[in-house]
Amino acid sequence: MRASMSVLAIDAAGAENSKKTPNRVTSYITFVLLAIVSAVALGGLLRIESAYKDVQQLRSAASLARTAVDAVSEADRTVLQLLAKQNESPDLGSLTLAARAADLSIAQFLKAVTDPTTLTVQRDADTFAKRIDEIAAALRTSRYDQARSIYNDQNVEALAETLTGILKSAADRRVAAITVLQRDISSLTTWILVLQIVTGLICIIAFFLASRKSRRDSLDRELAVAATDASRQQLSHLFAMTDMLQSASDLEDANELLRATAIKLLPTGLSGALYVFSNSRDRLMLSTTWLRGDDAPELPKQIGLQECWALKRGKPHINGDQKHTLHCQHHGKSEVALEIPMIARGEILGLLIIQSRDENGEQILEKNRNIALALADAMSLALSNITLRDKLRSQALRDPLTGLYNRRYMEDALERTVLLAEREKTAVSVIMIDLDNFKRLNDQFGHAKGDAVLRDTAAAILGQLRETDIACRYGGEELLVVLPSCSIEVAAAKAERMRSSIASFTVANGPEISASFGVASYPATSVTTKELLLHADSALYSAKQKGRNRVVRYDGDDLVIHATLPSPLTLMAAE
Known part of the structure; x- marks a missing residue:
């Protein structure tokens, strides 16, 4: 839909530059048609979004109802098991847990729904809980006959069946409602697809009616704007990451921020890993990874300082998939990897690795090289700050000569x-x-x-x-x-x-x-x-x-x- 509005802008600009009345009229007609189609499609999208939210709520309520059914059934089954063990010391802990689970699951279900069945469920649930408490009290003093009498006379089993029946019915109603909503979503999706096809046809007609030069110039402007927006969004994510990294108290916090930002900024198909120096600074230890599939080769847990060309050169290095290129000793041959040494205040603090298993992996990594460098710079500063804080904390608590506590x-x-x-x-x-x-x-x-x-x-x-x-x-x-x-x-x-x-x-x-x-x-x-x-x-x-x-x-x-x-x-x- 956004692309359609962009083509509309192309046609409108061409009509303004053209002094021919037919082109101007065509642009106006195109604008009106696209506005109508866009409004209808937007309304459909909003309805689909609302239907999806309803489906999620209904699924949640149905799941809570089923959980409550299982919990009530388990509580009833636990009572029967305890009543059958007359000569044994009763394990009331299991009954207490089962009753508590039933109360909690029913309460969660009642909180999530607002239909009239909640009154019946609440009443039966309170009665069931009261009977369970009475049976537990009798079992606690080994009064098995009284406990059985309560169970049989008060129809606890029937009460449990009634309660589970109401909950099952509530779950079934919501499943049926989900089916109806999904059918509506499917229909709306089809209509929106038709509208998109109509929009495309309108755009094609407008495209051919406009002059070739104005079309080319406008497309160039659109691409420039899109690239600018993408760059601005990337910068926004990077600034947010840098700002949050200042609040990272330890390496785990920094790792979490790096994973989240890298997944947002880097395209799908690129995975990554972060290595940081060990305490002895004689090797790099694997700190975190992201988007590593189950079929991906296992990364080394540690990397020696002489095993990595990026560390030895102090510059980014690509381990390519060609046989005669320079590869690091630790590199797995089934992936292409961009390795970036993280440097802050003239000191190497770690190694950021971005990997691709695509057949055009080297081109993809080169295209995203600047983003990876920005991630490495932000993470380098954070690691430097964390290291400095740890050093200051250690100096405040330890004797500098012996390394023992002060x-x-x-x-x-x-x-x-x-x-x-x-x-x-x-x-x-x-x-x-x-x-x-x-x-x-x-x-x-x-x-x-x-x-x-x-x-x-x-x-x-x-x-x-x-x-x-x-x-x-x-x-x-x-x-x-x-x-x-x-x-x-x-x-x-x-x-x-x-x-x-x-x-x-x-x-x-x-x-x-x-x-x-x-x-x-x-x-x-x-x-x-x-x-x-x-x-x-x-x-x-x-x-x-x-x-x-x-x-x-x-x-x-x-x-x-x-x-x-x-x-x-x-x-x-x-x-």
Whole structure:
């Protein structure tokens, strides 16, 4: 219909430029005819749209009615099953769930419809629910005879059949109404098709009556306007994506926006994937894909930096379908792919891949190259912002030298962990660690060596921890580990393994490296976080006093020294 109106504009312009009266009259007649046909067709389209909405509402109501029928039948069947198990303890949970499902499904149906049957359904549903509650109450106290009496005397089965019958009838009426509406839609569609044919004939006649030059010029203008509108729409989508990406809090949000925008902007038949750097930045990991069919070849989960020409060149690269073209190592030969490195602030952040399985895939990708580049630019900036936010968040919570959490985070985390342990009746242990003679090591070998020892110590500690454990730099050369759901015996065993690992850093003709450990636990030795830290520190002080390079656990007023490696069973528990 829009094309018809465009041809009308062509004829109108030609008539204005022509001084011949017949051409002008023809243009006026064409305008009137197209206006009439357009109005009729528009009315038909609006009626079809309204009919489609009615069909959707009727389908929804019919589906709700069938769901209610199934739920009521299930509730009745559950009652019969429970009544048959006289000598067994009744499972009222299934009856409660079935009754609740019936109530909910009927309520949803009543909410969706407004015909007179709703009063009958509501009344019967209330009665049915009341009888089910009475039977459940009797079964709850093992009064099977009374429950059967209620079921038989109150005609619960007949009531369920009546209720399901009304609901089935309501569903059938709506199915019949859907059939009528679909027939009307089919008829209207046929009429609109006829009108479109008439419109086409009118346009053809007008086309041949107009001058060839004005026709060509007008068509050029129409194509230019269409191209401009398409470009404007694409820009609008891109601006919207860029604006929303500024609000993306993480990579998953950015992935969702990329998928939605790419599907809107790129033509049908083009699929895509996004790869982002791993934490170690030594490879790219698959982050998201879109429109990948079941028969499409599986994409690699990761891509090495030397496997992709787009990454090595820092420029877009097309993996074509010709044998003698340059292909990336990771590329599947059954697809043509445009690969775009995503660069922001001079840094490559990921790889955007647009793929086609069409025989003219290279031409299609080249035609949509600018859109793909715009998508990559928008996503690059978003990834850069997300990376920067994550880096700032990490800097606020972690010690820059060791990568462990800082003291502020530890204090909050320890408080939360102890509160959780108190609620769940579990243990929380704390290991306080201090490197022995660290000041002397700095004085003799320099602060660079001291920093290296701290980093190695942090790595050794992390290697002994679970994902739920928390390690932090408490201050200076003091480190602290929080172990949720861990007894003091297991914590002491874990500390002994840390001590042994740190002691292994000592090399010939090098500084002697060792650490002292103090262990305390909630609620075994301490009842508050303050006491927990105080007792762990006290045990650490005792380890220092008794010669260093040892583990001491606080055990009430006594301090227990772990002078040797714990038993294998304790070490297995520490894992």
